[in-house]
Amino acid sequence: MYDVIVIGARCAGSPVAMLLGRKGYRVLLLDRACFPSDTISGHMIWQPGIARLQRWGLLNNVVASNCPPVKDVKMDLGSYALSGVLPPSEGVEDAYCVRRTALDKILVDAAVAAGAELRERFSVTAILTENGRFTGIRGHSRGGRTIDEKARVVIGADGLHSLVARTAVAPEYRTRPAITCWYYSYWSGIRTNGVQAYLRERCMSILAPTNDGLTLVLTLWTHDQFHEIRSDIEGNYLRTLRQVPEVGAFLEGGRREERLRGMADVPNFFRKPYGPGWALVGDAGYHKDPVTAQGITDAFRDAELLSDALDSGFSGNRNMEQALQEYEQKRNDAVSEMYEFTCAMASLETPNAEMRQFHQALLRDQQAMDSFFGCLAGTVSSSEFLSPENRQKIIDAAA
Template sequence: MYDAIVVGARVAGSPLAMHLARRGYRVLAVDRATFPSDTVSTHYIHQNGLARLRAWGLLDELLGTEPAAIRQAHFGYRGLQLSGWAEPVDGIDTAYAPRRTVLDALLVDAARRAGAEVIEGFTVAGLVFSEGRVVGIRGQERDRPMREFRAPIVVGADGCRSMVAAQAGAEAYKVVPATGVNYYAYYSGLDGDLHHRVGLHETWCGAWPTHDGLTVAAVICGRSRFKEFRRDVPGNYQAVWDEIHPELGAQMRDQGRRESDFVAMPHADNYYRQPWGPGWALVGDAAYHKDPYPGFGITDAFIHGEILAERLDQALSGERPFDDALAEYHKLRDEMSSENYEFTTTLSAFGELSPRLRGIFGAIRKSPEWTTRLFGLFAGGVGHDEIFSPEAVRRLYEETGTPHDRRVHPAGSA
């Protein structure tokens, strides 16, 4: 009998297992994969996500694997261009985009060192129920006999297509349909900055460095163009770069070298799922997913996993009832993520910006200070109200000398 079972041992599951094991609980984490292994990913960890790794004592271990440091970003949206970087977040002034073969194995090892039992290559066949409550899992390692494990809480950290969510009946809400499909590959010979540009025809391109002198270079095409795009992925991929970012497109042709096959990353819809019920909980993409465009997924998995671990500790220790603790996790997760969710679903539609957003971004690009503040929003060190509240927008327009006839002041957030 375990105190907790975690299904999925990547960036959401292993940190949760580690936190609970460090608190003295008997934890089992299972994953169908073996580690190290790859998975589709943005790779990107924002500064506030790196702050969590440092707090857990794992950042130096990650830096020891020598991921490339990112300290400059170039952001473009339909002709609006901004370049800069965020102020340090909790003293961290860089971002990193580690290979998942490195990051996930590091997190699995950390969970094991903390005392969690991790079974790799384990496929969960289903949840075990008793009187309407989840009480465990059953599954097997490859060709071995079916096994059953029990615990008072089973957590699904098993991604967008979560088996735990499906069998527990977790309902989705605030669903926003996905708009694109991502293709990425690893290149050598490109510069080390973060590039992020939206074009005029439901397209986006981005690049950021990772391990081993390689750069993750990606494009997104709208779903309406997907069939056309996949008829000639290399040619259409290069065409997106040439259209949106011709300088980097030329660099990819003239001095870059593609070092991998293209990886397709069809986007799941944006959604929240009910993240708990009798005997079960969800974390990471199983619980909450948004378009990969801003790269918040890994960072949110770290933050929400830490919140869930604290509430499970309260419940497992008898400090408060499970329902009370998990309802608070649900409330905190939704409150903390709502503004980023709205911001992400707005920008990832790749449509025309609202007059308000175009006015705000247009004013921001006039000011290095406000540009730094905007990049701080992505990094996790600046709140949305510091940029998008009516008071902040009025201050932005005044400080940048924006003419009154170009100021848009509707109430509300972006």
């Protein structure tokens, strides 16, 4: 009998297993994948996520994975470009765009070092229940026989299509259908100054430096274009990138090193993340468009919130139901504003006259422009910074 079984061992599951393991709980960590392995995902981690890696003692491993730090961000809007330095968070100045092959391995190893029992290549096929309460899992290792394992709590860190969420019929709220679709690959021979994004009519290209001298080159379009994009993925990917001469010049000097990967299944929703004997963390509990690159950072924060809630419930300091209710509330408070900002940004609308006027003012105020990028990284409140009053203040000051 385990205290918890965690299904999914990537950026939500491994941290929650690690944090509970460090608190002395008996943890079984399961994933049908093995590590290191890749998954369809970008991997920009802004400073609040990096601050957690530092707190957990794992930042050195990320740095050692041969991933360059990122400080500078540029957003090219066609006739002008905003560029700035990301504001620090908790004393952390650098963001990192660390590949999932490296990141997830670091996280899994940390969970095992904390005492979690890891089973890779293990598929969970069913959740065990008794009188409406989750009591364990049924599953099998690759080619192995079906076995049952029991736990006080089953945690679904099993991503967007979570088996735990489906079995619990976890209520969804603030739901919005997918707004964008994505294709990306990795290129050698490209040198960018930090992260560079190029917004054009209903599409965007993003370049970010990652491990081993490679650059992650992503394109995204509004979701209504998906069928058209899919009819010629390679052609549309390259055409979208090359419509910006600066990006075209980057590609001229570079070489694509890997196949194109894509994703259009990017809905937006919150799920109730707990019930009798179960909890959700990461994408399983809260999913949003990747345009603001929040998923990994959100998974880290929620791993901390959930492990604290479970600890206070297990130890008897709090009633478990109340502790988990508070977990949901804290998660929602932390992300509500960013959720709206993300959905708005994912529409890929080019700025209207009012926003262009604001951007022109930002171009004359570097500090304000840095704060603008802080909204993206989640270190500056977007509702305050982008409020009509604050925008007017910046416009007046620039005038």
